Amino acid sequence: MSATLLWLRQDLRLADHPALQAAIARGAPVIPVFIWAPDEEAPWAPGAASRWWLHHSLTALQRDLEARGSRLVIRAVGAGGTAGAAGGGSTLEVLRALLRETGATAVHWSRRYEPAVVARDRIIKDTLRAEGIEARSFNAALLVEPWDVQNLSGKPFQVFTPYWRRVSADLDPGKPTPAPRSIAAPAKWPKTLALDALDLLPKIAWDGGFAEAWQPGEAGAAANLDSFLEGPVKGYGDRRNFPAERGTSRLSPHLHFGELSPRQVWHAAPEWRTSQFMAEIGWREFAHHLLWHFPQTTDAPLRSDFLRFPWRTDAAHLHAWQRGLTGVPMVDAGMRELWHTGWMHNRVRMVVGSFLVKNLRLHWLEGARWFWDTLVDADLASNTLGWQWCAGCGADAAPYFRVFNPESQAEKFDPEGGYRRRWVPEAMPPSTVGPATIAAPGGARDRYPAPIVDLKASRVAALEAFASLRK
Numbered sequence: 001m002s003a004t005l006l007w008l009r010q011d012l013r014l015a016d017h018p019a020l021q022a023a024i025a026r027g028a029p030v031i032p033v034f035i036w037a038p039d040e041e042a043p044w045a046p047g048a049a050s051r052w053w054l055h056h057s058l059t060a061l062q063r064d065l066e067a068r069g070s071r072l073v074i075r076a077v078g079a080g081g082t083a084g085a086a087g088g089g090s091t092l093e094v095l096r097a098l099l100r101e102t103g104a105t106a107v108h109w110s111r112r113y114e115p116a117v118v119a120r121d122r123i124i125k126d127t128l129r130a131e132g133i134e135a136r137s138f139n140a141a142l143l144v145e146p147w148d149v150q151n152l153s154g155k156p157f158q159v160f161t162p163y164w165r166r167v168s169a170d171l172d173p174g175k176p177t178p179a180p181r182s183i184a185a186p187a188k189w190p191k192t193l194a195l196d197a198l199d200l201l202p203k204i205a206w207d208g209g210f211a212e213a214w215q216p217g218e219a220g221a222a223a224n225l226d227s228f229l230e231g232p233v234k235g236y237g238d239r240r241n242f243p244a245e246r247g248t249s250r251l252s253p254h255l256h257f258g259e260l261s262p263r264q265v266w267h268a269a270p271e272w273r274t275s276q277f278m279a280e281i282g283w284r285e286f287a288h289h290l291l292w293h294f295p296q297t298t299d300a301p302l303r304s305d306f307l308r309f310p311w312r313t314d315a316a317h318l319h320a321w322q323r324g325l326t327g328v329p330m331v332d333a334g335m336r337e338l339w340h341t342g343w344m345h346n347r348v349r350m351v352v353g354s355f356l357v358k359n360l361r362l363h364w365l366e367g368a369r370w371f372w373d374t375l376v377d378a379d380l381a382s383n384t385l386g387w388q389w390c391a392g393c394g395a396d397a398a399p400y401f402r403v404f405n406p407e408s409q410a411e412k413f414d415p416e417g418g419y420r421r422r423w424v425p426e427a428m429p430p431s432t433v434g435p436a437t438i439a440a441p442g443g444a445r446d447r448y449p450a451p452i453v454d455l456k457a458s459r460v461a462a463l464e465a466f467a468s469l470r471k
């Protein structure tokens with residue numbers, strides 16, 4: 001039997017990997033391949049923080065493959081001097097070249113759900129099949145495929161609670177499989193690029209805080225899940241809204257890159273299957289359900305009346321928001337946590353999102369794009385859902401008239417000020433307790449700005465703008 005190409009994308013693990021299992025079951029050598037083709041994902045090609053994660057996750061995967069007698073073959077599409085033997089004009093061409101070079105007769109991969117990727121993958125599958133190749137895709141990222149769930153009228157769900165009630169009622173995702181002990185190698189490996197040739201790491205070293213906060217890769221994901229299940233999960237229902245604590249799992253980047261499957265989470269924590277924590281995993285499923293059924297929402301509001309919304313443009317305000325210099329400590333703390341670690345607590349994502357789209361009245365896509373570039377867990381399904389939720393223009397969204405007040409949110413969810421003190425020390429009275437603080441951007445420690453907008457007046461202006469949609 002001739003070899004199988006295992007085309008790896010956002011499934012960077014070896015356990016619970018149906019495409020890998022099926023490749024092994026063919027009884028032939030398996031050739032794991034990663035193809036870097038960011039242009040094919042435009043306009044949502046991986047941002048800077050995602051590229052950082054990807055580099056380290058691929059490094060870990062290479063190690064894990066080598067420990068099993070295998071390797072990772074790396075190729076790149078198009079520019080950057082990577083063409084020739086290790087490149088090609090498109091992912092399809094790269095796959096065809098690899099099939100020719102290796103004599104493989106099958107390509108296996110795990111499905112993705114982003115509109116540009118879905119369109120590309122469909123062409124690849126149809127073309128390869130027409131050429132006699134066994135092209136097969138598998139579900140490795142979701143508990144349930146988006147097309148397998150519908151409401152009583154046979155339509156996609158647009159409200160989370162009935163969606164999750166339906167999905168979780170008879171969910172039986174099957175047991176995850178362990179990582180194989182060994183993976184059969186081909187007699188001769190095809191050429192590969194060095195990982196560094198993909199240039200995924202930043203040229204200017206802004207990633208020190210990332211390395212402190214994260215361990216990308218399958219082992220890091222498992223360690224994170226274990227430490228969450230050993231402690232924080234027990235208090236999740238009460239503590240998940242307090243950003244100064246480790247009240248949540250921090251599994252989002254691991255899930256996004258497929259270093260861990262939701263099925264593994266489901267089986268690792270049977271006693272939490274009906275918990276609020278698993279419902280959050282359900283939100284991730286719901287986000288993919290919406291992305292699949294409403295692919296236009298990555299760039300357009302689901303509620304089309306919002307196309308008429310009078311958004312403002314204001315480069316100075318946008319810049320102040322991005323840099324954590326709005327003069328509103330809870331907002332600035334979130335934006336600095338994001339910049340420093342590539343992640344932000346969910347409660348604070350809602351606060352900074354509401355501030356951007358309501359108090360500043362800047363377009364939700366400005367926020368979505370900034371998050372896209374700076375989050376290590378940037379995920380088109382969840383990011384689109386999150387931003388349309390904040391703007392009030394998506395499925396099951398926060399009503400537009402619900403404007404978060406960042407000051408009362410801070411009083412409620414950061415009552416001791418530990419979160420704001422850590423990230424915006426210059427705005428907070430000093431404390432002798434709590435973690436070390438982080439210096440303000442640009443050395444602005446003693447010059448914390450006054451708020452760039454009046455919270456009350458901007459709230460009223462936002463409500464008037466919203467009312468104008470009804471006219």
Ligand SMILES: Cc1cc2nc3c(=O)[nH]c(=O)nc-3n(C[C@H](O)[C@H](O)[C@H](O)COP(=O)(O)OP(=O)(O)OC[C@H]3O[C@@H](n4cnc5c(N)ncnc54)[C@H](O)[C@@H]3O)c2cc1C
Binds near residue numbers: 249375378383
């Ligand atoms: C404006 C905005 C943008 C967001 N962008 C993203 C994004 O790009 N990528 C991303 O993974 N999440 C995004 N979220 C959702 C959420 O903030 C993160 O998933 C969560 O903060 C990750 O932290 P955690 O792993 O500790 O979550 P936990 O509370 O431990 O939840 C467990 C898992 O459930 C999933 N989850 C939790 N909340 C949500 C949610 N509201 N929507 C979808 N999935 C959820 C995540 O996969 C998460 O890892 C966004 C939310 C908002 C408000």
